[in-house]
Amino acid sequence: MDLAALKTQLKNFVQSMFEEGVLDNQFSQIQALQDSTNPNFVEEVITLFCNDAERIVNEINRNLGYQNVDFSNLDSYVHQLKGSSSSIGANRLKLACANLRQASDERNKEGCLQALQLITCEYCLLRRKFQALLHLERSIVELETNQK
Amino acid sequence: MDTLEQNPVHKDDYNPDLLEPSPIQEEYAPVVFAQDIVSHVVSIDMLSGQEDSKNVLCARKSGKGVLTAPFRLLKTNRLGVILTFAVYKRDLPLNATPTERIQATDGYLGGVFDIESLVEKLLQQLASKQTILVNVLDTTNQSYPISMYGLNASNDGLEHVSLLNFGDPFRKHEMRCRFKQKPPWPWLGITTSIGILVIALLVGHIFHATVNRIAKVEDDCHKMMELKKQAEAADVAKSQFLATVSHEIRTPMNGVLGMLHMLMDTDLDVTQLDYVRTAQASGKALVALINEVLDQAKIESGKLELEEVQFDLRAILDDVLSLFSGKSQDKGVELAVYISDQVPQMLIGDPGRFRQIIINLMGNSIKFTEKGHILVTVHLVEEVIDSIEVETESSSENTLSGFPVADRRQSWKGFRTFSQEGFIHPFSHSINLIVSVEDTGEGIPLEAQSRVFTPFMQVGPSISRTHGGTGIGLSISKCLVNLMKGEIGFASIPKIGSTFTFTAIFTSGSSSSKKYKSQQINKMSNSVSSEFYGMRALVMDPRPVRAKVSKYQIRRLGIHVEVVSQWKQGLSSICRGSNAINMVIVEQEVWDKYLNNSTLFFDTLEKIDYGTPPKVFLLSNSISSSGANISTGVCNMTVIPKPLRSSMLAAALQRTMGVGNKGNPCNGQLNSLSLRNLLLGRKILIVDDNNVNLKVAAGAMKKYGADVVSATRGIEAIELLTPPHQFDACFMDIQMPEMDGFEATRRIRDMEHNINNRIHHGELSVEAYNNVSNWHVSILAMTADVIQATREECLRCGMDGYVSKPFEAEQLYREVSRFFQ
Numbered sequence A: 001m002d003l004a005a006l007k008t009q010l011k012n013f014v015q016s017m018f019e020e021g022v023l024d025n026q027f028s029q030i031q032a033l034q035d036s037t038n039p040n041f042v043e044e045v046i047t048l049f050c051n052d053a054e055r056i057v058n059e060i061n062r063n064l065g066y067q068n069v070d071f072s073n074l075d076s077y078v079h080q081l082k083g084s085s086s087s088i089g090a091n092r093l094k095l096a097c098a099n100l101r102q103a104s105d106e107r108n109k110e111g112c113l114q115a116l117q118l119i120t121c122e123y124c125l126l127r128r129k130f131q132a133l134l135h136l137e138r139s140i141v142e143l144e145t146n147q148k
Numbered sequence B: 001m002d003t004l005e006q007n008p009v010h011k012d013d014y015n016p017d018l019l020e021p022s023p024i025q026e027e028y029a030p031v032v033f034a035q036d037i038v039s040h041v042v043s044i045d046m047l048s049g050q051e052d053s054k055n056v057l058c059a060r061k062s063g064k065g066v067l068t069a070p071f072r073l074l075k076t077n078r079l080g081v082i083l084t085f086a087v088y089k090r091d092l093p094l095n096a097t098p099t100e101r102i103q104a105t106d107g108y109l110g111g112v113f114d115i116e117s118l119v120e121k122l123l124q125q126l127a128s129k130q131t132i133l134v135n136v137l138d139t140t141n142q143s144y145p146i147s148m149y150g151l152n153a154s155n156d157g158l159e160h161v162s163l164l165n166f167g168d169p170f171r172k173h174e175m176r177c178r179f180k181q182k183p184p185w186p187w188l189g190i191t192t193s194i195g196i197l198v199i200a201l202l203v204g205h206i207f208h209a210t211v212n213r214i215a216k217v218e219d220d221c222h223k224m225m226e227l228k229k230q231a232e233a234a235d236v237a238k239s240q241f242l243a244t245v246s247h248e249i250r251t252p253m254n255g256v257l258g259m260l261h262m263l264m265d266t267d268l269d270v271t272q273l274d275y276v277r278t279a280q281a282s283g284k285a286l287v288a289l290i291n292e293v294l295d296q297a298k299i300e301s302g303k304l305e306l307e308e309v310q311f312d313l314r315a316i317l318d319d320v321l322s323l324f325s326g327k328s329q330d331k332g333v334e335l336a337v338y339i340s341d342q343v344p345q346m347l348i349g350d351p352g353r354f355r356q357i358i359i360n361l362m363g364n365s366i367k368f369t370e371k372g373h374i375l376v377t378v379h380l381v382e383e384v385i386d387s388i389e390v391e392t393e394s395s396s397e398n399t400l401s402g403f404p405v406a407d408r409r410q411s412w413k414g415f416r417t418f419s420q421e422g423f424i425h426p427f428s429h430s431i432n433l434i435v436s437v438e439d440t441g442e443g444i445p446l447e448a449q450s451r452v453f454t455p456f457m458q459v460g461p462s463i464s465r466t467h468g469g470t471g472i473g474l475s476i477s478k479c480l481v482n483l484m485k486g487e488i489g490f491a492s493i494p495k496i497g498s499t500f501t502f503t504a505i506f507t508s509g510s511s512s513s514k515k516y517k518s519q520q521i522n523k524m525s526n527s528v529s530s531e532f533y534g535m536r537a538l539v540m541d542p543r544p545v546r547a548k549v550s551k552y553q554i555r556r557l558g559i560h561v562e563v564v565s566q567w568k569q570g571l572s573s574i575c576r577g578s579n580a581i582n583m584v585i586v587e588q589e590v591w592d593k594y595l596n597n598s599t600l601f602f603d604t605l606e607k608i609d610y611g612t613p614p615k616v617f618l619l620s621n622s623i624s625s626s627g628a629n630i631s632t633g634v635c636n637m638t639v640i641p642k643p644l645r646s647s648m649l650a651a652a653l654q655r656t657m658g659v660g661n662k663g664n665p666c667n668g669q670l671n672s673l674s675l676r677n678l679l680l681g682r683k684i685l686i687v688d689d690n691n692v693n694l695k696v697a698a699g700a701m702k703k704y705g706a707d708v709v710s711a712t713r714g715i716e717a718i719e720l721l722t723p724p725h726q727f728d729a730c731f732m733d734i735q736m737p738e739m740d741g742f743e744a745t746r747r748i749r750d751m752e753h754n755i756n757n758r759i760h761h762g763e764l765s766v767e768a769y770n771n772v773s774n775w776h777v778s779i780l781a782m783t784a785d786v787i788q789a790t791r792e793e794c795l796r797c798g799m800d801g802y803v804s805k806p807f808e809a810e811q812l813y814r815e816v817s818r819f820f821q
Helices: A003-020 A025-033 A041-065 A071-088 A091-105 A109-147 B050-062 B098-104 B115-126 B187-265 B270-300 B313-331 B351-368 B381-390 B446-451 B463-467 B473-483 B523-530 B544-555 B567-576 B588-595 B600-606 B623-629 B646-657 B672-679 B691-703 B714-720 B741-760 B788-796 B809-816
Strands: B079-088 B105-114 B132-138 B146-149 B159-164 B173-179 B309-312 B334-339 B346-349 B373-380 B430-439 B488-493 B497-508 B536-540 B560-564 B583-587 B615-620 B637-641 B683-687 B707-711 B729-733 B778-783 B801-804
Touching: A003 A025, A003 A109, A025 A041, A025 A071, A025 B691, A041 A071, A041 A109, A041 B691, A071 A091, A071 B691, A091 A109, B050 B079, B050 B098, B050 B105, B079 B098, B079 B115, B079 B146, B098 B105, B105 B115, B115 B132, B115 B146, B187 B270, B270 B473, B309 B313, B309 B351, B313 B334, B313 B351, B313 B373, B334 B544, B351 B373, B351 B430, B351 B473, B351 B497, B373 B381, B381 B430, B473 B488, B473 B497, B536 B544, B536 B567, B544 B560, B544 B583, B544 B646, B560 B567, B567 B583, B567 B600, B583 B588, B588 B615, B615 B646, B637 B646, B672 B809, B683 B691, B683 B714, B691 B707, B691 B729, B707 B714, B714 B741, B729 B741, B741 B778, B778 B788, B788 B801, B801 B809
Parallel strands: B334 B373, B536 B560, B536 B583, B583 B615, B615 B637, B683 B707, B683 B729, B729 B778, B778 B801
Antiparallel strands: B079 B105, B132 B146, B132 B173, B159 B173, B309 B346, B346 B497, B373 B430, B430 B497, B488 B497
């Protein structure tokens, strides 16, 4: 596939993520931060985010597995995940975190489990999309370097 | 037996000619005495007849009067009866036996009754109008009644039967009466009753009809009330629906516009920029349309209210002018605004709505004008009233652009404020303005002129297609003008132009009444006036109206203006030099006609031997046309595009004359350039426990050219910010494990305070600390939850401000610009 088509495909893909609400404007700010001095910025941020998010989701899972759930601990994890999601522009994930936050405030274990399920769902979706996006980006970079 | 008696004569037996001696029998009862009238019965033996003898013997036996059956009397041959009484020798007791009676009989007494004459005489007494037939009958023998009187007529009709009592118990007599003729129809009665019936029917009918009608009318009335209520409800519902829907549309529209605005800030190539601009323009048009419809709905439901705010009229018109300047330049139409000096600087009223009216009128003018000019004038009503009588017929050439216009006096002909004898000031502080928008466009066709202010009306169906808009503008303007207690009118001549005029009442916005909020006045318009105060300008313009406008705009800057219509005249006044002229402003027309090819003008200017030669400015209709015409030999000329605005003039003057401050950067457009200016080369510390946040924030800072250091813990931050250090600012996340942002900041401040004190007391040498004796690094909080409490907490523990996570360009700039100038 040629470069222009790939770029269009990438643009459309990102646009579709915007439209679905998976990503919001913050992500485009991050894209804007990538330039010649910082060529892999987006990839780096995404990778960092995914690692971080997975870690946190596992922690939360473990926490909720206990008989007596430590809600304040849970709260701080959720806060972290929410913060990361905001920074990267993962809109739906951020909203899902708000759900979990609320359930945690209410000390509602059932609600927390449900919210966690939603978060896991959203995160998986996001990760899949991010992987596709990164794949496209790498292909573009490859083509560009080949052309040079 | 010698008795005197009247003997009954049996009708069957009697014939006077056949009188013969009575046969031999035991007893004889001859009539001995008789009345004269019945003298013919003398010597007739009453016992000879069968009936008579029976009668006599009966009377003898009973001692009572006995009547015979009716029979034909002797001689007269009329029906009659005979009543016989027995006369006794002595008084008999009542219970005497018949034998005793027979023994005691002395004689007999008989009376003849002529029934017919009797009855007739009786009947004559009656004298009835109707002929009555009377039948008197002897009904002793029921099956065989003997008729005594009357014809035996038929038995039809009603018969009245009455019993007659002659006193004889053995006999019964009846009288039967009957009308001879059938009774005639009682015509009077019938007619009367029919009449009454008819009248009753008619009256009943009238009542019935009336009641029905009343019922029907009431019914209709009820129905109408129902329908009216329904219609009103529908109307209100429609307005509400409209308003709700419009409101619902407005919110996402604003979202779209906001996004487009932000999109404009990102990196876009030319095509993309073009697309975005188009989308923005469409979006703005849509929002304007929705606002108009909302206004219409508000007006209909009577909910529109005007503000009372202090505002500067001239600033508003400047805004409007700049709004339309692009379009007018594109079309080649000259736009001008003139405000009379008598209009005060500040007014109290609703500036937004006033603006809306003017934008409406000017928008219409721009739409329909292809050549010539659009002139907006604002005067006090008193000025105009005075001039009405004095004003002579102005020639059609004496207009701004030379094109004829519709006479403005026609547009306010019908106003009530002018028709009264004396102009009444309702309140001493009220300012009654009259505003006219005059254009040289197509005009309004005569048949459409009456409908101009009706909502949704447009001159032709194609208008909305070619020009856009829904036609609500003028009707909303009219309502707004009415709310401002003014009137609106127009004069329009097809193919010549239209002039719309309206009045509005405001109050004077004197500075003593502080209770009114003052609208944020654009500082620029006030600040520039001081720099040019006292300068002198010369305007070269042959058209007095246009020159007046230019003069007004220049005088706003405090510059004294002199107008000449001939350039040679102007030149001579410059050279005369009694009062130094600082600038010459030449109208494009003058330039094109006379000066373009003549170097005389500029040579003369350069040769002025006193002071600096005046700068020359050209007022041109469009930027492009004049740029090509300026010959390269001329250096001193600056082009100012029309419409002439004080602000643009001031900017041009500043550029050429090097006077005045640079002014503040426009608040509207904040691009990364300004942030870059602020942050370039600065050393920034970013502290956040979340790696992703850290990376993004650091990336953003790096984009603006800052030198970024990252830290993930509060403790690290404290270490790094221990003086001496090179950091200019620090962005600190609040919620961190181990030590949160507040705690870290507190410790840093304590540390700084400590060191500052020690430096002051000389315990520590200032050289060791980079010669800085008052350490205070700017710390800004980064927070995702922006609540008031957090803000206060930030300030309390020594932070200098806060920004939200993720970074938002405008907010970031605002906060950071406080420390880095």
